Each structure stands twice: as C-alpha cells, then as structure tokens.
Amino acid sequence: MSTEFDLDAAWRLHPQVSLRPERFGALLYHFGTRRLSFLKSTALLDVVRMLDAAPNARVACVNAGVAPEQVSTYERALGTLAASEMIVERS
Amino acid sequence: MSLVEEFQYGLDAPICLTWELTYACNLACVHCLSSSGRRDPRELSTAECQAVIDELERMQVFYVNIGGGEPTVRSDFWDLVDYATAHHVGVKFSTNGVRITPAIARRLAASDYLDVQISLDGATAEVNDAVRGPGSYATALRAMENLAAAGLSGFKISVVVTRHNAGQLDAFQAIAERYGAQLRLTRLRPSGRGADIWDELHPTAGQQRALYDWLVAHGEDVLTGDSFFHLAGYGEALPGLNLCGAGRVVCLIDPLGDVYACPFAIHDNFLAGNVRNGGFEKVWRESELFADLRRPQTGGACTSCSAFDACRGGCMAAKFFTGLPLDGPDPECVRGHGAVALSTVDAARTPRPSGNHSRVPVTIGRRPPARACDENPLAGIAH
Numbered sequence: 001m002s003t004e005f006d007l008d009a010a011w012r013l014h015p016q017v018s019l020r021p022e023r024f025g026a027l028l029y030h031f032g033t034r035r036l037s038f039l040k041s042t043a044l045l046d047v048v049r050m051l052d053a054a055p056n057a058r059v060a061c062v063n064a065g066v067a068p069e070q071v072s073t074y075e076r077a078l079g080t081l082a083a084s085e086m087i088v089e090r091s
Numbered sequence: 092m093s094l095v096e097e098f099q100y101g102l103d104a105p106i107c108l109t110w111e112l113t114y115a116c117n118l119a120c121v122h123c124l125s126s127s128g129r130r131d132p133r134e135l136s137t138a139e140c141q142a143v144i145d146e147l148e149r150m151q152v153f154y155v156n157i158g159g160g161e162p163t164v165r166s167d168f169w170d171l172v173d174y175a176t177a178h179h180v181g182v183k184f185s186t187n188g189v190r191i192t193p194a195i196a197r198r199l200a201a202s203d204y205l206d207v208q209i210s211l212d213g214a215t216a217e218v219n220d221a222v223r224g225p226g227s228y229a230t231a232l233r234a235m236e237n238l239a240a241a242g243l244s245g246f247k248i249s250v251v252v253t254r255h256n257a258g259q260l261d262a263f264q265a266i267a268e269r270y271g272a273q274l275r276l277t278r279l280r281p282s283g284r285g286a287d288i289w290d291e292l293h294p295t296a297g298q299q300r301a302l303y304d305w306l307v308a309h310g311e312d313v314l315t316g317d318s319f320f321h322l323a324g325y326g327e328a329l330p331g332l333n334l335c336g337a338g339r340v341v342c343l344i345d346p347l348g349d350v351y352a353c354p355f356a357i358h359d360n361f362l363a364g365n366v367r368n369g370g371f372e373k374v375w376r377e378s379e380l381f382a383d384l385r386r387p388q389t390g391g392a393c394t395s396c397s398a399f400d401a402c403r404g405g406c407m408a409a410k411f412f413t414g415l416p417l418d419g420p421d422p423e424c425v426r427g428h429g430a431v432a433l434s435t436v437d438a439a440r441t442p443r444p445s446g447n448h449s450r451v452p453v454t455i456g457r458r459p460p461a462r463a464c465d466e467n468p469l470a471g472i473a474h
Binding site for chain 2 (some may be wrong): 016018020022023024027029031032034036038040
C-alpha cells in the first residue's frame, strides 16, 4: 500500500463515504469497504471539506488555514485517508 | 484526549446500533441473547420502524445491525431494508438463513449498502445443531450456497465461540473460504437464554488463550465486533476499538422500541427508554442511564491490576448476568480474577434477563416436543 500522497493532485471524498462531524474532528464510514475511520482534529476536518472545491490538496490546506510549515503533517494524514480509499483523486 | 477516551464520554449519535426487529424465530438457540421465539403483539409497526430509520438518517448513524429473533420472518423485512438503505442507513442483518432463497440472494447481491451475516455455531452439524437446533446447520449452509451462487462475496459467517466449537476455528475459516465469505467470531454472553447455559458452554481458560492467539494470528481478516476486548489483558490488543461502547457509541433497540445500553443487556437496569416516547434521539441524548455510562467509570477492584488499562474490566453485561459487581473483574478475566469472584456468587440470586419469548423450554442438544400450535413460529404474522 503506497503512502506517497500527491499534494498537487485534485482530491475528493469517496462517493461512498459518509462524514460525520464530531467534537474531536469527525467520523468517516466507507460503505464500500465497511471501514470506519477518524479525523482526529477539526482542522483536518476543515482540510477534508476543502478538498472538493480546491484545484489540488495543497490549495485545500491553504484554504483551510493550515500554516505552510504544518502542511507535511496534513500530507501524511491525507495519505492515510487515501490509502484506505476514504479520499480519491478527482478526474 | 485519545479516541477511546472520547468515545467513553459518548457521542451525539451512535456509530452503529443493534436493532432486533422481532422476537419471532423459527429456531430456539440455547444461547439466544433476546430469548426469542414468539412474536410479541406490541412490536413496532412498519410506520414506526420507518420513523426510527428517519431519525437514524438525521443523526447520521452509519449502519444498523438488524437481528431478532429471525428478522427475515417479518413480512415487511425487505421493505424496511430497502427503506433504510434508500435513507443512507447501511444495513447488516443476521439471519439463520431460513429465507435466503436463490432469488433473495440475487437481490441482496445487487445492493452496496447491505451486509448479510449467517449464524453458524458449529463447523459440523453435530456441534451446530446441539446449540441451534436440528436442521439449522443444513439451513445455514444452503443459504451460504445461495449467496455464493448469486455472486455475493464477502458475506459474513457469524460464530458465537463456545466450549464445543472453540476447537473448530480453522474449520470455520475453511467454510468461509469455501463460500468466499468472511468469518466473524463473537463472544458467548450470559444474556437472554444464554444465562442458563453459560456455565456449561463458555470457553475454558485454555480455550480462551488459544482463541486469543488465533485471533492475533488472523488479524483483521477475522471480524469480532470488538467483542473480545477482555482478552486484551493477555497483552497485545486485538484489532478494533477495544472498549465497551454500551450507551456511549452503541445501543440496542428491541422489537417493542425499548432502548437498552447494549444487545447483551436486556434487563430493566439497562433500559434507557422507548422510541415511542418522543423518538430515539431523545432517548440517546437525554437518558439518565446513558448519561451515567458516559461519566468516567471506576475500575473498583480492577484498578490496581496491571492489565486494567488494556481490558478496562471487561464486559458489563457478562458481569451483571453472572452476579458480579460491575466495577470488578469480568467473569472470564484472563488473570483468573473472575473465576475467583464467581466462586463466591450465590447462583440463585443472579439477575434474570427481562422478558422471555421462548416458545418452549430450551436445553442444549435436546428439545421437548412443541405443541402443534407452536410448530409454526410465524403464526400470527401477516404474510
């Protein structure tokens, strides 16, 4: 499973994923893989919500207010979500 | 705060919940959690079930685990399944397979939001039928054949681990592989009719250790519904959340709309309310019982144990129905503290499950003949 995440690609929530905001971040449930996942901060939730409208994930991070030196942290978190198909590349 | 801590303080809505749709069942398994058999005339109507589904959609409950009784004997079962999935509430349902015909299997294979669990408690007919009744092994395997033939891969085979089948884990896995299914192992609870046979059927300490090693070796390939978190006391935690989610992230809705903290705790002490009194969301958010469960719990006698952080004292329902204090060890504590505690319990004074829907008295491997009018468990259910 590759964890290489392409920050310069366009991403979106998988169409079969349901996202539920929680006080600690969010719960994600994938109806295709039947897997439950978590967003462990509301800041990460903001990034995920920005993905769809942004030309790429890097811009989504900026739009969500992520400081430039923090982007690598979010890159890793998004990589984990991509590896479990919670988010997928937009074509 | 860790996620487990977050979850212990409860969520605004369950992640998933168990919903027993009916107490009617064609079988009479000795360990039935809900003591099912006869339909209760007060069961929720189709419209009431739909109203619950509407609420679950609004609360973004991801899926429901539908059981019973045998849920497929409800004449509106497939309509309710369709209604739930159309409203973005995923459905996993447990069945003994009695209604899984080739046509139904093809219908199930066409839905993305549906999971089927076929219950099987022995890898051989002899072991299975002693617990689930004569012919139930053949029924389950026929259902599996129908599902596999319809191309529904990845359905679940759900096994309650007992003293009699604990040595058959590899054989269960082989059955799952034969049908392209996934094995799901869950814990025998002393709940419902299970209270009567738990002493005789719960795995021995040695079997429990072997089960743990087997689960660790199989990792995420085998599902457990997080039911063996008490085994985390052995060391490495098993995959899953490893916490008691009762009233915090899960709960049970029974056929009458009663909401209990978990499917293994059908007793007035764990009854939070009823969906007929203002809806499910009100019970989930306002129940005093659930508020209590969402407060930090004391470990009592377990607090000083080095395994407590891993096992968290085990299963509340297992303790309750074996007569143990809720803030002490699980009856199957891997350090043996439960066995010691059990030896001091007066068996005559252990709490009895609320409600008995059994058609006839049920015993392991031997069933008294039912009266003719009891033969058809569907009597009274409109078709």
